[in-house]
Amino acid sequence: MVLEDHWPLGRLRLGTPRLELRQPDDEELAALAEVAAAGVHHPGERPYLTPWTDLPPRQRALHVLQRHWSRRGSWSVDAWTLELGVFHEQRPLGMVALRARDFPVLREVRTESWLGLDHHRRGLGTEARTALLHLAFEELGAVSAVSEAFQDNAGSQGVSRKLGYRHDGTTRDVLDGRAVVSDRLRLDRADWQRTPHAPVTVTGLTACLPFFGC
Template sequence: MEPVILTTERLLLRPFEASDAATVYAACQEPDIPRWTSIPSPYGFEDAELFTGTTSPEGWHTDTSYSFAVLSRSDGCLVGSMGLIRLDRLHPPERQAELGYWTAKEHRGKGYTVEAARAVVHWAFADLGVERMEWLAEAGNEGSQAVARRVGFRMEGTLRAKLIHAGTRRDAWIGSLLPSDLPREPEPGSTAAPATDATPYLPYQG
């Protein structure tokens, strides 16, 4: 599909570009990102170039993954990565997708990850016709789980030996989100209380 740009109060979400390689590389040197995600470890500059210049654009072109660079609207800094994966299940009758993300260390604790995730989830339900959104993370990734809960995901349990990390099979937590789980839009003229976000961290995405 044609690349999409999403905006929130504080963030701009756009497809990754080749020029993002240096900032992606810098962010992924922080040990927790390769520890809890599927990116290569160690993460080299060539890995960042491949992801931003080839993998991400091809995902949009072939409808296999939609990866967004999450940028601060105030200064243009890269906050993290947010996207939809496993899009082979997006078509009828399944209409499912999986949400994946990571957040740069210096931008955690500000609610950015939840804000970006909500934008992608609403877009997926409204424009892509997704009927079930899934979230997976290696068991023990409590930061990722906190974000998923804030977005509205309901925890469904543990999948034994679901993920392979560093050559070892590991248990995964799984949660799901349905369109009916999202809060209703406020009535015209009503005042909604501002949302407060749990500390964002990073889950499963390559």
């Protein structure tokens, strides 16, 4: 027996023309943490409600490690987060996540992502989210995907528009003692299916399906 016999998610692979998405081993996770430590956005930007990117580099790297371990350890059919490393020719670029609660009933997912600053503005974020959405809609039977982004987060908003998301209202939160507004964006199955997107391959999924409640 090996780890993946108990945790088949370790064998799950999503492939796009340029990227492979997979759960990292500890060595790869350390490399991804170093990418985060080097920076994931320009100074002065605040793209995340949880301000983990404001931490000093070493603490930022530790946050990436601990969050990934926590998400694995807390997995249940009723509340899961599939966090995957994003790799190009074995080089770590960043991480993405597909999240859901009560998925067997609601069939709704949420996505999140970060890429190292050197990998921005190359269409890689769109390609990585496409892979997650393919998994959700085509393989797991999702009916909708939701994303939230600050109104000045041009990168995340741009990816959502490319993939066919529609405006679905706003939310208000508190960041550093002030109110901030996010756009809530929704992609339904019909809009996903009518929007062209990069091809995606999925391997190692069959043994994982019970973990998603499928």
